[in-house]
Amino acid sequence: MQRLYRLTHYRFLPLVIFSISLLSACSSTAPAQRQQYDFGPFNTISLPNTKMQIALAEIQVPAALDSNAMLYRLQYDNAQQLKPYAQARWSMPPAQLVAQRIKLVLNSRGAVVTNTADSAGSLPVLRLELDEFSQVFTAPNTSHAHIYARGIVVKGHNIIGTRNFLLQIPTASADAASGAKAMQTAVDNMINDMQKWLHSLALN
Template sequence: MAVLVFLSACSLPLPDKPTRPEPYDLGPPLALASSTTASGPALALDAIEATQAIDGTAVVYRLMYSGDGQQPRPYAQARWTMSPPQLVTQRLREGLAATRPVVDVGMGLAPVELRARLDEFAQIFSAPGVSEGVVRLRLTLIAPAAQSTRLLGQHTIVVRKPAPSADAAGGVSALRAATDEAVKQAVAWVQSVPAPAPR
């Protein structure tokens, strides 16, 4: 009897290995025309802050048509390789570096400092099967000084790009496109702000 139980147990199928979430990033660096000479003063870029809902590695979506659009939902089988704030910081640094020297905050090498907050970075479903990638970025440009910090300008960028499919891959594709457009707009805005007069 023991042998029969053992043989029947051996014939049972083994459980499937748990599938690992697919990793995603924002793809190759953003192609921006670079200048051989700096077109503006050096800029210090701080790490982008974000709301708790998008500060992890989950690929987030929202079902606006179901009445609970305020609830962010993570895809089970999709993950960012870094958190969205880190990915967007990297993308923004690449974009800005094409037009001017970019350094880290606290080095004392730049008369201008850019701070940013990522308020939305999600795939938004307006109906079943219909979605878009939405990126909302708040920018604050300051002139840091030992005596007093001057506010040079504030700007909010909101970009929406349609998702090619109603799944994680479609959401990632739309968020890549929206991020690239948001970075282009951010670079253009920073360039449009007059450089602070030396004190």
Template sequence: MHTPSARQRHIATKSVAARAYAAGSAGVLVAMLLSGCGALPAAPNRPVSYDFGPGPTSYTATDRRAPLPPIALADVEATGLVEGSTAVQYRLAYADAQQLRPYTLARWTQPPVQLVQQALRTQLGQRRPVLQDADAAAQARDTARGGKLPAVLRIELEEFSHVFTAPTDSTGLLRLRATLVDPTPAGETLLGQRVFIVQKPAPTPDAAGGTRALAAAARQVAEEVDEWVGAVVR
């Protein structure tokens, strides 16, 4: 019987060792992959959506006063915001006040102009009819005022952001320009124009606190605009 030489036995031993090493390496790799599954990055969190809250749930005694003349609320325009954006924006005034930054995981349910318009419509509508927009106002007549066209309220939203004056000190800043005009067959007559600026402290230095502050600022500015309109349009 042929007996393997020392060289053949050496080659065979190396081959067996190589196969064993390869099998062991594969097993280690599989074990590493299985044990590493728990260490894989978690799926990113979904953005949280915010609005201004449910609004008034009942009317107060002051809401039952004599109704005021109707007004037409034109679509709110944004002069300092990206059109259609629902991002919650903030500024680090202590570092770079000129840079407007979006929160990564925070969104408004609607663009801010729509939320502000709804806040204004809710407040104005407590004591007066509020027409849908300027186009409806151009066609509507109020018989109680002798057929006179309702005044038109135009709003430009200039600033709507969560402003940090320090890492733990911040406010919700809302600035808008309100313009009242009286439409006539010969054109529009300016009744008044005013800039409203409201700041509300944020309860926490994050998106949740900023949106709460901005919602409070929107409610206050709606009340101030309502009071101003009542003094101008009689």
């Protein structure tokens, strides 16, 4: 009887070992945690303070940018196809991130930037169309942040200025984290250019 128990015990031993190995394998292949990115703190530069007052309209974007997805293009493979990172996202849609950054930077330099709904009707209005906001890979290990936007300033029923913004900032490495950092630099550079442009217009 004891011998029969031992034989039965040994017969099930491989099944027990297999089950333990399977559980161990499952625990080691847990899905990676999704990362969220914003633009972080901004670094002030030696631009003069501004006393401008302007209203910022809701930033217009194409349907592809109307989400939290972090997008990239493989220019060396198919530059016409936008792809989202699987494990990286923006904390807010790009239009909201850019609008928040514009207000933060310009207001910190003495400007008064309000929403169109909260502003007096006499203020000039900045309308921004954000057409491209992606990380472009020119090779498997080489990429840059790419922004293309068009600014229009309207006062009353008159357009008093238009400006296109094209920015390309190289990434330190070809991944989502470096893409987010390069995109922050690109947006800050765009805002600096925007401030100089707005100063050249007759806003008052």
